[in-house]
Amino acid sequence: MTAERLVIIGGDAAGMSAASQARRLKGPDELEIVAFERSNFTSYSACGIPYWVGGDVTDRDALVARTPQEHRARDIGLRMRTEVTEIDVAGQRVRAVDLGTGEAYWTGFDKLVIATGARPVRPALPGMDAPGVHGVQTLDDGQALLESLDRAPGSRRAVVVGAGYIGVEMAEAMLKHGFDVTVLNRGEQPMATLDPDMGRLVHDAMDGLGITTVNRAEVTAIRTGSDGRVRAVATGDASYPADVVVLGIGVEPETTLARAVGLPLGPHGGLLTDLSMRVVGHDNIWAGGDCVEVLDLVAGRTRHIALGTHANKHGQIIGSNVGGGYGTFPGVVGTAVSKVCDLEIARTGLREKDARAVGLRFVTATIESTGRAGYYPGARPMTVKMLAEYRTGRLLGVQIVGRDGAAKRVDIAAVALTAGMTVEQMTALDLGYAPPFSPVWDPVLVAARKAVTAVRRAGTA
Amino acid sequence: MTAERLVIIGGDAAGMSAASQARRLKGPDELEIVAFERSNFTSYSACGIPYWVGGDVTDRDALVARTPQEHRARDIGLRMRTEVTEIDVAGQRVRAVDLGTGEAYWTGFDKLVIATGARPVRPALPGMDAPGVHGVQTLDDGQALLESLDRAPGSRRAVVVGAGYIGVEMAEAMLKHGFDVTVLNRGEQPMATLDPDMGRLVHDAMDGLGITTVNRAEVTAIRTGSDGRVRAVATGDASYPADVVVLGIGVEPETTLARAVGLPLGPHGGLLTDLSMRVVGHDNIWAGGDCVEVLDLVAGRTRHIALGTHANKHGQIIGSNVGGGYGTFPGVVGTAVSKVCDLEIARTGLREKDARAVGLRFVTATIESTGRAGYYPGARPMTVKMLAEYRTGRLLGVQIVGRDGAAKRVDIAAVALTAGMTVEQMTALDLGYAPPFSPVWDPVLVAARKAVTAVRRAGTA
Known part of the structure; x- marks a missing residue:
């Protein structure tokens, strides 16, 4: 018996997570893994770059979760500085160019993973390429x-x-x-x-x-x-x-290779996959990470979200499926958190314009509270906005702006969205309370209570 | 038309939340509210006492959410330093003693709220009452x-x-x-x-x-x-x-008055209510806060949990129901958070012994991670333990011990428990990710993944 060959295009989060997980499930005698990466790095945290540039993280190498050497030590045939320039779907092969030597060659695959990531949007303006x-x-x-x-x-x-x-x-x-x-x-x-x-x-x-x-x-x-x-x-x-x-x-999906051979792309230019991350219509091709569109579970349509946490999940699921296990990526609710200095920013679900775009009627409620009991030192303002569906009261989205402890509170709403909870159900949530961590009514509960009132008023108006 | 009279026994979180919410819904011409409180304080945060004693909170009055004067200004007839000594259920009246004057008198009620709180456990040991x-x-x-x-x-x-x-x-x-x-x-x-x-x-x-x-x-x-x-x-x-x-x-429910007149008590000595917080079998008596037992939604039996966040919810629901609205308290999942200096401690759902006590078979998974990306400054260890039901994989409980950002992560599990999620469903949760707030796999996701493996292994063993 000869080993099957898995070819991976792109050596960052999705691609290498897929490689690692597939290798965990199948040894080299069963599965040969060849991964192409055009840059000098594998498996690095692009999300960490602002903190490295800002000096919070002093060592660039700290952003690299796993080096090429570490991947190779696990029997993953990694070809660095090698760019795939063509996919031959029918012939089950990819053409790659060694960027160092210029040598080009074809490599056959039994299974293919497209993890080509995203490319930054660059408006064609004068001076865009200037030094600085x-x-x-x-x-x-x-x-x-x-x-x-x-x-x-x-x-x-x-x-x-x-x-x-x-x-x-x-x-x-x-x-x-x-x-x-x-x-x-x-x-x-x-x-x-x-x-x-x-x-x-x-x-x-x-x-x-x-x-x-x-x-x-x-x-x-x-x-x-x-x-x-x-x-x-x-x-x-x-x-x-x-x-x-x-x-x-911002970025857009890097799907030049896929587009050239007619693989299915969505309205945002990302590859379309089923829930097992298989490219629609292609049994032996998977795609994940920043080059795919994901199902928005709240809006019921696909979106393009370039985020390392999704890419890692995709890779893990692809690796499981390629390796003979089974996994699915059901979709996202659109959670994102960030900060500017000590200001924390978080969102999940639909904004007003998203809800309107998919024809959902909604009410909103916005409240101000604090992340700790008001009397506890360091209690600072937090604003929570909640969207709920008209009449049904189903949670549609939450946005939070505030200081200490604001951002990750959005996870409460992310789970509630996934579970399809109503804002009334949310008012009863048994959330952690102690003065250093929350007022006696958590800000999310306060927002839910106000949203319930808004739903009731709108329903009787 | 004469106003109905609502009598409230106990002027802390549950009692005064009930009073406030009832007053919001009904004016003094419709509803007279009389509240008895034996101490000198109303509506204060007992949970804040350790932080006041420790010096984090410098002003005792900061722990008082609403003073007697503030309550009275809202047409709540508050009688301070007045202790209710007897409930006459059939006669619809309570006997109270003014602790200042010693005067005792009966007050009739149309509706009664019992919010007598909890009393500290005091073992009868020599020296227990000594100064110091x-x-x-x-x-x-x-x-x-x-x-x-x-x-x-x-x-x-x-x-x-x-x-x-x-x-x-x-x-x-x-x-x-x-x-x-x-x-x-x-x-x-x-x-x-x-x-x-x-x-x-x-x-x-x-x-x-x-x-x-x-x-x-x-x-x-x-x-x-x-x-x-x-x-x-x-x-x-x-x-x-x-x-x-x-x-x-620790504390136990203060239900001396209720016990004396045969109101229904649960196995932990707390009053038993229905989901609208009405005392079982009594249409015009409600109870809430630290003197009641609450339904544990995970174990399917009642527990006694003295916690301000529940007391406030109870009061709000009682006030709605007394005031002609409608609300229910579905129960708890047993969430609690705390800290010792910078160590954060959190739990929700069932411990191993709770699961055994109610005859649930389970698997456990414990993982170590960090609250931020490993390379981000201040990333410190966090341990997450997860219990999942044998075979079904339903989440049963989560415990977290760690530093920065550990405690409130338990809210993710609290919502998942409420929604009846399996640990496999949890692996796909779209939780907030950015390096200052989480590793690319949130610790809760890592624990869920390990729990999935444990469920699968146990199922095939």
Whole structure:
């Protein structure tokens, strides 16, 4: 009996989790594993880059969960700096190029995992490639940015383009390097993953932290000096001096290879899979991580969410299925947490516009409370917004902005959403209470009580 | 039309929440509210006493959520320092004594709320009433203890009797006053609300904090000096020098009045109510807070849990029902959180012995992880233990011991228990992930994955 060959395209979270889990279930005599990675790194935490750049994490290598050597020691045939350029679906083979030697070759597969990740959105604007303009998606990006910061002149002005998770996290990182920080945000408020009323709270808090946020700012050009280095970022009606520019505009699924051979893509450009993470219509091809779309369990449609925690779950499930076990990824409820300095930001489920987009009628309730008993030292304000379905009262979403202990409280709502709870059921939840950890009514319970009232009022109106 | 009269026995969380909520729904022309409270305080946070004694909270009045004056301003006829000594169920009246004047009188009711709370367990041992021996259930207790600490001699040795929530919290408080602290614990390990293997972690951490914990220590006497003040605490085989003794042995339902007139009590001595908090068999009598038993939704039997968060919910529900609305308290899953210095302790659902007691077969999984990404500053160990039902994999309980961010993670399990989730369903939970808040696999997910493996193994064994 010859071993089957599993080929993996992409050596980061999804791909290498799949490899590791498959190897746990099947030894090399049963399953040969070949993984292609075009960069110099495997299995690293892209989510950790803002904290490395900001200096919280001092060692780049700490972000690497598992090195190529560690993978190879577990009988995973890893080919670094090797880029897959073509998939031959019918012929069950992939073409790869060794980026060092230029050598190109075909490798056959019995099973294929596509884990090509996401690529940063880069608007085609003048000056986008100028020295001093930096993305922060890869470790190489982070290294280049850190070197650029060292070279920045005394004025130390940073412009961050984009006010989503990466944007606000990078604003904090730049602040920690002593830069004057301006965030240019295309939307109405920062953190477009929140409703604007909650985004407004983030804006105000960023003001308080000394970060200038400019909303409705559409970047039109990066201006450079005579040395070619960045000097300013231009918007329609203003110009913001910059010694360094950080691009935190977001990412899109990297599905060039898949698109070229007609694999099924969703409305957001990500690969479509079934719940076992098999590419729809292809029994021997799986896909996971930032290159796929995931089912939004609250909205009942697919979304693209680039997040390491999903990628790891996908990889683990793919590895189980490839290795002869069985696992499924039922979908997401859209949970995300972040912070800017000590301000914590969290969301799960649907925003108002998401609910409207899928035709759900809803009520909202917003409350202010604290993360600890009001009399306990360090009790600081927390705002919780809750969306519930009109009449039924089914929980639709929660957004939280606050300080100590705000962010992970969203997990309460994430589980309640998964379970399909109503806000009335949530009012009875037996949540942990002690003065250092919560008021006697947890803020989530207070929001649920107000949401119940809103549901009842709307139902009788 | 004359107003109905609502009589409330007990002016703390449950009683005054009921009063407030009833008043919100019905004005004084419809409902007269008379509340009897034997102490000098209303609506105070007993859970906050350890933090006031320890100095985290400097102002005693901060623990009072609402003063008698504030209640009276809302048309609640509050009679302070007045103790109800008898309930006449058939006659629909209560007898009360003004503790100041000694005057006794009967007051009729249309509706009655019993919110008599709990009383501390006080073993009948020699020396129990000596100066320097203190309970910590009431604000007066706390005040007396603080005064005793001021009078303690230079040696400053404190013995805490009991190693449950109050015991460990008071150990921290004594430590903050510069005392040498010894905790005498009757059980195998501190925190008997955890399984002993998890209690062991608390023990080790308390050692590390400089708190001496003596397990299997049965107190036999409090020894006093010639001045009558406490000198030592004696156990069967040892004597522990003490300048101050704090009793944290626990509480039992205060149901003397109810018992005297044959109201239904459960196996733990607490009043039995239906889900609307009506005393079983009595249409016009409600009960809530520390004097009732609550339904344990996981074990399917009643328990006695003295906790402010339940008392507040009970009061709110009673007030709704008395006021013409409708609410129910479905029960608890047994969530509790606490801390000793920076060590966080949390539990929900069943311990091993609880599961055995109700005849449930189970498997366990224990994992170690961190509350943040391993590379993020301040990532510290966290141990999560999970119990799942044999074969079905239904979640039965979770215990967590760790540092930053450990305690409130138990809320994830509390919601999952309420929803009846299996540990396999939990592995797919979309929990908040970002490096400052969680590893890419949240510790609860890691525990769920290990529990799935344990369920599968046990099922095929």
